[in-house]
Amino acid sequence: GAVVSQHPSRVICKSGTSVKIECRSLDFQATTMFWYRQFPKKSLMLMATSNEGSKATYEQGVEKDKFLINHASLTLSTLTVTSAHPEDSSFYICSARDRADKPLAKNIQYFGAGTRLSVL
C-alpha cells in the first residue's frame, strides 16, 4: 500500500516552454502533498505544500507564478514549471501524506519516484 506515482520520470524541453508534472496517490487519499526540489548529491528542499481544494503554501524564495501547483482532488496534485529556463533543470519529487486519522500516519510521507527536468 501507500504508493505514489509521479509522471513523467524524465522530461527534456526547450527554454520558454511549460512542463507539467503529475503526482498521484494510487491507493490512499492525500489531503496534503508536498513538492520538493533536489540538486545533485544534495538534500531535498521543500518548495510548497499542496492542500486539496485550497491554494498551495509556498516556501520562502519559491516563485508561485513560476511553479504553479494544483491539487484538485484527494489523489492528484500537479506542478507546472512555467516558462522553464536552464536554471530550472533539477530533480523534482512529490510526496503525499495519508489522510488517515491514525496518530502517526499523518507524519509519514510517501514519495514518488521523481522527475528529472532538463531545460535546453
Place this chain on the structure above:
Amino acid sequence: SQQGEEDPQALSIQEGENATMNCSYKTSINNLQWYRQNSGRGLVHLILIRSNEREKHSGRLRVTLDTSKKSSSLLITASRAADTASYFCATDYAWSFGNEKLTFGTGTRLTIIP
C-alpha cells in the same frame, strides 16, 4: 535554516559490517524519521521515532534519539550490497495544526562493497 546535518557525508564499508550514520537537528521536534533514497529515485520511509522514545528497532535497523543533544543515529547491521543508497533523517515541527512538514538533513551516501 532548520535543516539538519548528517555525518558522515559519505561512508564506504565492506558487506557484512555495520554502518552508523548520525543526524543533528536544530529545533524541538515531534518525531524524527529516517528515509532511504536509491540513486535517481524517490525516498522510502524506513523508521519513525517519537520525541519521547530513545531507541527503536526494525529488522536490521536500530535508531536512537537524544533530544537533549538534538541528535539521532541510524545503525544498519550486517550490511548488504543492496543497502547502498543515500540515507536522510527528517524532522517535523508543527507550523499549523495537522500540517506538519518535514525538514530533511543533508544525507549520508552509503556504499557497501561486496
